[in-house]
Amino acid sequence: MVRTKTLTKSAGTNHKPGRKRKPAVAARVAEIKRTTAETSVQLKLNLDGSGKHKIATGVGFLDHMLVLLARHGFVDLEMQAQGDLEVDSHHTVEDCGLALGQALKQALGDKTGIHRYGEALIPMDETLVQVALDFSGRPFLVFHAEIPKLKLGNFDTEMAEEFFRAVAMESGLTLHINVLYGSNVHHLIEGMFKAFARALAQAVAMDSRVHGVMSSKGTL
Numbered sequence: 001m002v003r004t005k006t007l008t009k010s011a012g013t014n015h016k017p018g019r020k021r022k023p024a025v026a027a028r029v030a031e032i033k034r035t036t037a038e039t040s041v042q043l044k045l046n047l048d049g050s051g052k053h054k055i056a057t058g059v060g061f062l063d064h065m066l067v068l069l070a071r072h073g074f075v076d077l078e079m080q081a082q083g084d085l086e087v088d089s090h091h092t093v094e095d096c097g098l099a100l101g102q103a104l105k106q107a108l109g110d111k112t113g114i115h116r117y118g119e120a121l122i123p124m125d126e127t128l129v130q131v132a133l134d135f136s137g138r139p140f141l142v143f144h145a146e147i148p149k150l151k152l153g154n155f156d157t158e159m160a161e162e163f164f165r166a167v168a169m170e171s172g173l174t175l176h177i178n179v180l181y182g183s184n185v186h187h188l189i190e191g192m193f194k195a196f197a198r199a200l201a202q203a204v205a206m207d208s209r210v211h212g213v214m215s216s217k218g219t220l
């Protein structure tokens with residue numbers, strides 16, 4: 001028996017009434033240009049990147065940390081800064097943190113579909129650092145670390161806390177950083193950035209189980 005094609009009403013057209021087109025997903029990117037009398041910062045961020053980086057802040061140790069942040073956070077990050085380093089590293093480091101915080105906020109938009117929480121426990125040789133964070137919309141920094149006040153290149157180590165505070169305040173992040181133990185100052189701060197990067201990657205990841213915003217209030 002030979003089957004013959006049966007023509008239906010919709011045959012011959014691609015249009016299927018009632019079928020909804022998937023909404024286009026907005027790219028999770030941000031571009032920040034921030035200029036004050038003290039610094040000028042240019043930043044490009046892609047949350048769905050692969051760790052590509054182009055960093056030149058004028059503060060070598062901060063560059064080292066931001067490269068780690070991009071790599072371990074799986075984001076693409078470009079950051080250039082021209083700051084008043086003839087004063088010290090304070091304004092440049094803080095303003096890079098503010099710009100990164102603004103970029104995170106911009107790239108996340110209304111935070112639809114993100115996992116929201118992130119945590120990491122990262123060893124760095126003799127140092128162990130724990131970071132827990134929440135894109136709650138309620139900026140808060142808890143910073144439990146005793147970092148000797150000294151210079152790593154032209155980076156003042158007390159600026160690590162200021163950097164993370166700036167990120168948390170501008171991005172609406174609840175951020176807890178605990179150094180459980182450690183001694184080498186370079187390791188203490190590097191452990192923080194790596195743990196922050198891993199926790200960040202978890203929190204901003206799109207979670208297919210999350211419909212809308214991961215909050216019983218419906219907004220973050």
Ligand SMILES: [Mn+2]
Pocket residue numbers: 064186190
């Ligand atoms: Mn290092």
